[in-house]
Each structure stands twice: as structure tokens, then as C-alpha cells.
Amino acid sequence: MTATDSLRTWLLVRRETDWYQAPALRRELTARDGFRAWCAGPVHRRDAIRAERLLSAYTLARADAVRRTPLDFALLSAWQCEVLGVAKALFRTGDAYAKNGTERYGLTARTQADFAACLREATDPGVPLAARAARAYLDVAFFHPFTDGNARAALLTLVHVLAREDIVLPEVGPLQTTRYADDPAGAADLAALIGLLNRSRH
Structure with a gap:
């Protein structure tokens, strides 16, 4: 039996999540760059x-x-x-799987176009920044565009979206938790966590 298409599920959850409840972020650079500290610490070890x-x-x-x-x-x-x-990192050419095969991300003729449309929304000023960063992270996680390294790509996308508006989180370790495509509460919680990490330095 073919597993449910978790990408299709995510696109439904994405539309249903109330992103406008995300906390406002304070646009102030912090002395501590959480991504660099994470790389120099746990990743380097x-x-x-x-x-x-x-x-x-x-x-x-x-x-x-x-x-x-x-x-x-x-x-x-x-x-x-x-x-x-590597020299090239191409979009995957077939269905992708994660979480020991429990999530399947389908591939159709529209997948790449849908992904592009979702990424464009990362700069929508009408949506709170924390929500946009969280949503972009989850888009990369559940579109699963690459054959390898999608979790790292998702985190890079999140910090990039924040950095566009001069926000650098002092910690990124807490973001490294498993997320599920069918979990709207978890999607909203990621935006709330970004807000919490932003406030933790003040």
C-alpha cells in the first residue's frame, strides 16, 4: 500500500494554519550568532x-x-x-521519504512550481516574520527538494529569511526537533519558538 502523500497533507495544513498569531520579532542584531555557535559546537564535534x-x-x-x-x-x-x-544539487526526480518511511513526499508535474510559489511567500510583508521563517523552514522540509541534506537546507532557509530583516537568533539548537506534515499545532509552535528565541536575548 502506498503511503499517504505527506506533501499534499502539508499544503492543506499550510493553508489552515493561523500564521497571523505568530509573535512580533525585535529587529536588532545580537552579539551571539546562534547558527555559527551551533556549527562550532555540536556540529563540529x-x-x-x-x-x-x-x-x-x-x-x-x-x-x-x-x-x-x-x-x-x-x-x-x-x-x-x-x-x-558537490558541483550540482538538483531537484529530486522521484518521491522522497523521511522518518523511516512514514512520510512520503510525492512528485508531480506541479511540485517544483508549487515549491517556487511557496518560497516567494517568504517575503510577504503581510505575514509576521516569525511565521514566514517557520513556514519557509517547513516548506523545505516537506517539499524535500534534495536527495540529501534537506534538514540543513530548511534551517539555512529559516535563518536567511530572518537575516533579510536583520534578525539573528542567539540559539538554533532548540529548532532541531522533528516536525510532522500533518501537525498544524506544531507548525504554529515553530513560529512561536522563533519568537521565544528572539526574546531570550533581551
Whole structure:
């Protein structure tokens, strides 16, 4: 029996989630860069090369934020080449699976176009920034565009969306929890967590 298409489920949840309840963020740079600290600490202890590649990708993502480069698959692909140490990072060519096969992300003729449309919404000023960052993170997680490294791509996307508006979280470790496509409360909770991390430095 074919597993439910969790990407289709996410797109329904995405529309139903009340993103407007997300907390407002304070636009002030912090002295502590949580992403860099996470790479230098837990990631480096696990794998020094992985940490170095992540930091290289993060440098690109931050520079792209400063330039206000449009967030699209080409941008994510450039970061992912750094993350994986490869020359090309293409969109997947078949269904993808995660969580030991319990979530399946389908691939149709519209998947890439739908992903592009979702990414464009990351700069919608009518939606709270915390919600946009959380939603973009989950978009990458559940569209699962790459054959490998999607969790890292999702986190890079989140910090990029925040950096476009001069927000750097002092911690990113708490964001590293499992998220499910059929969990609207969890989606809203991610936006709330971003707000909590933003306030924790004040």
C-alpha cells in the first residue's frame, strides 16, 4: 500500500494554519550568532567537515540576505552545493521519504512550481516574520527538494529569511526537533519558538 502523500497533507495544513498569531520579532542584531555557535559546537564535534561546509553555506545565505536575492530553488541549490560538497544539487526526480518511511513526499508535474510559489511567500510583508521563517523552514522540509541534506537546507532557509530583516537568533539548537506534515499545532509552535528565541536575548 502506498503511503499517504505527506506533501499534499502539508499544503492543506499550510493553508489552515493561523500564521497571523505568530509573535512580533525585535529587529536588532545580537552579539551571539546562534547558527555559527551551533556549527562550532555540536556540529563540529560530530563532524568537522560537515560543520565547515555548513558555515560556508551560511556565509552565502547571509550574503544573499543582505543583497535581497530572491528566495528560489536556484538559491537553495547554491547553498546545498556547499552543504554537500558537490558541483550540482538538483531537484529530486522521484518521491522522497523521511522518518523511516512514514512520510512520503510525492512528485508531480506541479511540485517544483508549487515549491517556487511557496518560497516567494517568504517575503510577504503581510505575514509576521516569525511565521514566514517557520513556514519557509517547513516548506523545505516537506517539499524535500534534495536527495540529501534537506534538514540543513530548511534551517539555512529559516535563518536567511530572518537575516533579510536583520534578525539573528542567539540559539538554533532548540529548532532541531522533528516536525510532522500533518501537525498544524506544531507548525504554529515553530513560529512561536522563533519568537521565544528572539526574546531570550533581551
